[in-house]
Amino acid sequence: MTDILTWTDAHKAGFGRENLTFTHDLHNSPLFTDEALIALIDRYPRDKLEVFTMGYDPTNWGQWFLGRRGAHDGRALMEGVKAGRLWLNLRKVNHADADIGALCEAMFAEIRAKTGVSTLKEDLGLLISSPNAHVFYHLDIPLVTLWQIRGVKHVYVYPPKAPYVSDHDLEGVALRESDEQLRFDPAWDAEAMKVEFVPGQMLTWKQNAPHRIVNQDSVNVSLSIEFMTPAAIWRANVIYANGCLRRWLGLKPALATSPKWLEPFKVVFARLVKMTGGYNGNKSPLKPRFTLDETRPEVLHFDEGVEVPVPSKRAA
Ligand SMILES: [Fe+2]
Structure with a gap:
């Protein structure tokens, strides 16, 4: 069997400990054509698919909104992504779909074979997002591999230490302490690893490294796979x-x-x-704040009281 990723000795030695970029060929896989993605959305449990939209200022994480998809099927959601400002997440799709599950298993079998590191708790999220959508500055407790399938995005990865994240704030994420996201200062971009992320690339970073992601002017399809060692x-x-x-x-x-x-x-x-019973954090589940229009899924109807995002600062 041919490898999914390109590996050098440095990739093998640094995996799970360093920021690394790889190349792959998954953007040419029949699993990720438009029609395959539409069918996958329609097979995926309706109530598990998450729809988000977001504001424009990369420092204002409060404008990250969960929405209601309504009766839209996969084809309509894809149209909404193309024409609107949406970010779809199919979490743990490796557990919900046999084909994606087999791909995820093959990825990690290869990673284990090349690095000698054992991996567990693999969670593959399929992200389908609009041109110019972005993801606010945050960090994840597990390790992550991010695979680009379609479109172009800028990925900024910051060192997992102060001032980018304090011990207190890192612990707060682990403890699910509150809804507060990490503070982001645009001046930190100077110290970030910035990747122009194009189809055929995979990126993994040091555990807990803060990151933010800015789609360029194209629909983006990416795989975000969390895992532990x-x-x-x-x-x-x-x-x-x-x-x-x-x-x-x-x-x-x-x-x-x-x-x-x-x-x-x-x-x-x-x-x-x-x-x-664990530490008793105060993080509350996100509540939906908007609904996709019945006939034009790119049009969003925000609930009363929601500060509707207006274009201001671009996320770069
Ligand atoms: Fe992340």
């Missing part, structure tokens, strides 16, 4: 424990400089906290 789970548990120690005991742990010999105790502590 034993080392990534270890780090996630240390962050979780640090968060509890800071909030409950007033300690000031620092992920980068706290003694490594404490980490096994922190991992056990984090597991115990999770087993006994």
